[in-house]
Amino acid sequence: MLCTWTSCTPGAAARVRTALRHALDRRRIPGEVISDTVLAVSELAANASEHAEGPYELWLRPTAAELICEVHDRDPRMPDLPDFPAVTPFVPDPEHCGGGLEALCALMSERGRGLQIVDHLTGGHWGYRLTRNGKKKIAWVTVGM
Numbered sequence: 001m002l003c004t005w006t007s008c009t010p011g012a013a014a015r016v017r018t019a020l021r022h023a024l025d026r027r028r029i030p031g032e033v034i035s036d037t038v039l040a041v042s043e044l045a046a047n048a049s050e051h052a053e054g055p056y057e058l059w060l061r062p063t064a065a066e067l068i069c070e071v072h073d074r075d076p077r078m079p080d081l082p083d084f085p086a087v088t089p090f091v092p093d094p095e096h097c098g099g100g101l102e103a104l105c106a107l108m109s110e111r112g113r114g115l116q117i118v119d120h121l122t123g124g125h126w127g128y129r130l131t132r133n134g135k136k137k138i139a140w141v142t143v144g145m
Contacts, residue, residue: 003058007049016045016058020069023060024143027067033144040121041069043114044139048073052137060143067143072136078128081115 003019005012017038024034041058048056052075059070118126118141125142 001057001059005049005056006054012049012056013042013046017042019058020060024067029067029143036121037069037141037143040118040126040141041071043118044071044126044141047079047114048075048139051075051079052077069141069143071139072131073139074135075137076130076134078130078137079115081128 002023003016005015009015020041021034021038024037029037045056045058048054048071052073054074057070057072059072061068061070122141123144125144126140128137128139130137
């Protein structure tokens with residue numbers, strides 16, 4: 001386990017990012033892969049903190065073929081995952097270009113794009129699963145080598 005936190009932990013997001021960055025750096029993962037992985041996992045950790053029960057845990061699990069980074073929470077409910085468009089998360093919709101301030105604000109909205117960003121950063125190599133006893137949920141991403 002790399003890190004634990006609760007909803008009351010000051011600076012939890014920064015602690016998660018720092019712990020993961022150091023662990024990946026020690027394994028000599030390339031810098032760009034570290035940055036993408038830290039950003040994706042940071043989003044999953046923020047979602048857990050906002051939508052699930054804690055305490056929360058950050059794990060890095062090596063397998064024979066890859067590294068798997070996991071965010072554990074104590075909420076067995078699985079999130080509804082939307083269908084992700086084939087384009088990158090912040091490509092403007094041509095139908096809504098030139099729509100003024102309201103269209104710009106809608107485009108730049110921070111809500112509702114997190115999992116799409118995770119999907120983009122990980123190339124779709126992420127997901128959720130329940131533990132064997134069904135009492136914890138694990139959000140995971142594979143770490144490119």
